[in-house]
Amino acid sequence: MHKVGFIVEPGFQILSLSAQAVFEYANKVAGEPFYQISLYSLEGGSVASSLGFGVDTQPLGTRDVQADTWIVTGVNDPLNLPASPQTLVFLQRVSGQTRRLAAICTGAYFLAQAGLLDGRRATTHWALADIMQQQFPKIAVDANRIYISDGHIWTSAGMTAGLDMALAMVEKDLGNDVARSVAHKLVMNQKRAGGQSQHSQMLALSPKSDRIQSALDYARNHLRQPLTVDDLAAAVHLSPRQFSRIFKEETGKTPAKGIELLRLEAARLMIEKSRHSLDVVARETGFRDRRHMREVFVRSFGLSPQLLRQQARAEPIAG
Structure with a gap:
């Protein structure tokens, strides 16, 4: 069982959670529950999204919380809504323990705040890319990528690019045939390579x-x-x-x-x-x-x- 933990902060963008559907349908295509998907926040309980309604989460506070893949969701404005210091400490701790640590869209800003993108290539939403590069000069920010995997750390561009990143993870885990079938079932336009431009x-x-x-x-x-x-x-x-x-x-x-x-x-x-x-x-x-x-x-x-x-x-x- 491959455990996937989605981390949300108050005010998270609800579209970040759409990537969960990729793992859900990968289980359906594989014919077995390969992925176990859970939703976490710092203290657990209900966490309000940017739209105002809440989602139920499990707490990150316990030391025995583990996942094979951690995915940090994005917020609409990470400059005015930064991750809590405790969440950054958690990310720093699990970075060396997990198989993959990922961020969807502006969630990359939280990884940057935690110092986990220093010396790495990363992407994020195009509107934040220049600012992130200026504030964190040790990161090689590439705004012309849909997603980037540098070692065990993955980052994606805008919120919908999180689906492409999740699909690439499925391909790594379960192979191209499963990933292609998942894309077909989710009516995704195509299985986009990470190098595609963010802009049309x-x-x-x-x-x-x-x-x-x-x-x-x-x-x-x-x-x-x-x-x-x-x-x-x-x-x-x-x-x-x-x-x-x-x-x-x-x-x-x-x-x-x-x-x-x-x-x-x-x-x-x-x-x-x-x-x-x-x-x-x-x-x-x-x-x-x-x-x-x-x-x-x-x-x-x-x-x-x-x-x-x-x-x-x-x-x-x-x-």
Whole structure:
């Protein structure tokens, strides 16, 4: 039996607990209770979440509390809601005794406060990454990772990335077939490698009307072709002038920039998920050539397509 202990502090973000479902379904797929999941807090009893309602927990205070994997949940604002000193002492004590010590999202800030990330690579929510790096310069913070496993310590990015991290743990424990089946049963979009970017370029485009969304869908389905404003306007029955004005009003981007973001997103996904050469990726996503694609990647991501592929394929270090 592999014991997994989730640690919550008052005001914890409830989405952190969604990772428990990965271990629950791993038991179902394995056909036996491989994981035993428990919820802990410093003193035990009911602990209020950020939404206000409480969850029942067991106390950490007793010396005989043990788990094979400890997972620290996150809070919405760790800068104003730090972990209690007693919890930090507990984390320091169990770090050398447990197989894995992990943190979901801003929970990494608590591991940093405990000094457990010094000299290690770690990730956290993108909004906190720069602050954590400044306050804890001994940590190599990488905000472009979904999760990182450095030795026996694991960290994940935003709250939903905790599911990806938990799934990677299941794969280490029970193998790829079980992990893939769990992902399928939980209707997870994909089993994402740790190196995937936290950001989607499509977040930069949020059209308000079906007409502009249709234009984006048209562009996405014709990325290999040279796409002009005339093409997109004709696809949604607008004049080029009307289309350009409405597109800018709804997305804050010019049509040319919008198309570039679509190409960038499609190329990123192909690089992360496929083994196609970069020349093929550039051609399939509508860049002029491989060099042009590299220029756009460096300008947008701060790294080349080659480096992005290396990061996406990098396997987490076994905990």
